[in-house]
Amino acid sequence: MHSDRLNILFVSQMPASPPRIGAQARMHGLMTELAQRHDLTAVMLVDDEHDIEECRTAMQAYCRKVVLVRNPFGRDGMPKRLLQLRSLVSPLSFERLRITADVVRQTLDDLLGSTRFDVVNLEFTFLGHYELRKAPAGEKLPVLVVDSHNIDYDLARQYAQSGDSLFRRLYSEVNWRKLRKEELGTYRDADGVYLCSAADERRLLEEVPEARTAVIPNAADIEFYRPRADGPKPDGRTVVFFGLLSYAPNVDGVIHFINDIWPRIAASHPDARCKIIGGSPPSALLALAGPRIEFTGFVPDLRPHLAEAAVVVVPLRLGGGTRLKIVEAMAMGKAIVSTTLGAEGIEAVPDRNIMIADDVESFAARVSGLLGDADRAADLGRSARHLAESKYAWSSAARALEGFYHTRLAISCGTDGKAPTLRQQQRCAEL
Incomplete structure (x- = not known):
C-alpha cells in the first residue's frame, strides 16, 4: 500500500516556490520530496508581490501540472486597507475575503471535475470554503487533508491582545472570532489535519476532538543548509x-x-x-x-x-x-x-x-x-x-506525511475508533 503512487492536488493561497518565507519553505520542502514518488498538481494564488512566471518555472521543476491564478485581491497598500475595513462589517474574516473570487472557484471546479485525485492537500484553511472533494463522474472522491501551518485564529487573538496600535487591536478583536469559526469548520470537515508541533495539535484537539491529526514538523534542506569548509567563518561579533x-x-x-x-x-x-x-x-x-x-x-x-x-x-x-x-x-x-x-x-x-x-x-x-x-x-x-x-530533514518529514496520506485513504470510515464524519460516510459508501 505504501508503495502506491498517489495523484495529489496541492491548493494554496500562495505559491510554494521559489521559497522566500517560512510558509513557502514548508510547502517547497515537502512537495519536492513527495514529487520523487508521487504525481503532484498545484493550484495556487499569486499576489502582486510575486513574479508569476518565476513561480511557474520554479514549480514546474517538480509538479506535473501548475495552475497559478492571479489573486484579484492580492495587493498591498490602500487596496488591502480598504478590504480590511470592509471585513469589519462582513461575516467573513479578512483572510477569507481576500481569496474569495469566482476565478478561483471556477479554476478548482474545472480541474477537479476533469481529473481524479487521491488526495487534495489544502495549505492553511483560508480556501476551505471551496468544494475540494470533487471528482469526474463515476470516480471516487479524494480525501481532503489540511496542512495547518499555524492555528491562525489563535495568532489573531494574540494580536488583539498585543497589537502596536489601538486600531490594530480592535480590528484583530473583531477578526479573530470570525477566523476561528471558519478555521475550525475547515478542520472539522477535513479527513485529516497535519500540524507543525505537538502543542498546536493539542490546541486543535481541544477544539475539535474528533479530528484525525498528525504532527509533521518543519524541517530544513540539510544538504543546502550546512557548514562548508570553504564558506565564511563566524566573525565572533x-x-x-x-x-x-x-x-x-x-x-x-x-x-x-x-x-x-x-x-x-x-x-x-x-x-x-x-x-x-x-x-x-x-x-x-x-x-x-x-x-x-x-x-x-x-x-x-x-x-x-x-x-x-x-x-x-x-x-x-x-x-x-x-x-x-x-x-x-x-x-x-x-x-x-x-x-x-x-x-x-x-x-x-x-x-x-x-x-x-x-x-x-x-x-x-x-x-x-x-x-x-x-x-x-x-x-x-x-x-x-x-x-x-x-x-529535521525534509526527506523524513515527507515520508511521515506520505504515511499520513495512506492512513487517511485506508481509514476514512471511522475504523480508527472515532465516529466517521458525514463526508467520510459518503466516501465509505463509494468504496
Whole structure:
C-alpha cells in the first residue's frame, strides 16, 4: 500500500516556490520530496508581490501540472486597507475575503471535475470554503487533508491582545472570532489535519476532538543548509535575526530585541553588531537602524550571512507552529538563543542544542556569553547540526506525511475508533 503512487492536488493561497518565507519553505520542502514518488498538481494564488512566471518555472521543476491564478485581491497598500475595513462589517474574516473570487472557484471546479485525485492537500484553511472533494463522474472522491501551518485564529487573538496600535487591536478583536469559526469548520470537515508541533495539535484537539491529526514538523534542506569548509567563518561579533519582516510576530520580536535586549549586549561588547535579514520591513523597524544595527532587506542566499554569524537570535513573543528559522540555523551549525515560544515544537535540549531565555536580562546574558566564548558557541552549533540531521530533514518529514496520506485513504470510515464524519460516510459508501 505504501508503495502506491498517489495523484495529489496541492491548493494554496500562495505559491510554494521559489521559497522566500517560512510558509513557502514548508510547502517547497515537502512537495519536492513527495514529487520523487508521487504525481503532484498545484493550484495556487499569486499576489502582486510575486513574479508569476518565476513561480511557474520554479514549480514546474517538480509538479506535473501548475495552475497559478492571479489573486484579484492580492495587493498591498490602500487596496488591502480598504478590504480590511470592509471585513469589519462582513461575516467573513479578512483572510477569507481576500481569496474569495469566482476565478478561483471556477479554476478548482474545472480541474477537479476533469481529473481524479487521491488526495487534495489544502495549505492553511483560508480556501476551505471551496468544494475540494470533487471528482469526474463515476470516480471516487479524494480525501481532503489540511496542512495547518499555524492555528491562525489563535495568532489573531494574540494580536488583539498585543497589537502596536489601538486600531490594530480592535480590528484583530473583531477578526479573530470570525477566523476561528471558519478555521475550525475547515478542520472539522477535513479527513485529516497535519500540524507543525505537538502543542498546536493539542490546541486543535481541544477544539475539535474528533479530528484525525498528525504532527509533521518543519524541517530544513540539510544538504543546502550546512557548514562548508570553504564558506565564511563566524566573525565572533555578529548577532543575526532573519525572517519575513512584514510578519507581525517577527516585527514585534525585532523591536523588542533592539529596544530592550540589544543595548545590554552592545554595552558589554563594544564591537558587536546586529544584522536583521528579511524582506518588507516596515518603517517602524527601519527607523531603528544605526551604525551597529543593519537591515539588509531580502537576500537571495542566507547561507553566507548565517555562516559568519556568531549567534542567531529568535526573540519571539507571539506566534505558533514551529520556526523554520530555527531548524535552518541548526542545519547551518549555529549557536541559537531563543525564547521558549520561539523554540516551541523543536525537540531541542536547552544548553545542549539551543539556549532558551524569556526575560530581557537572561536573553542578553546568553547572547553576550556566546559572543565571549567562541568554543562554547561552536559546541552548541555542532550539537544543533546533529539534531537537524537526525530529526529535521525534509526527506523524513515527507515520508511521515506520505504515511499520513495512506492512513487517511485506508481509514476514512471511522475504523480508527472515532465516529466517521458525514463526508467520510459518503466516501465509505463509494468504496
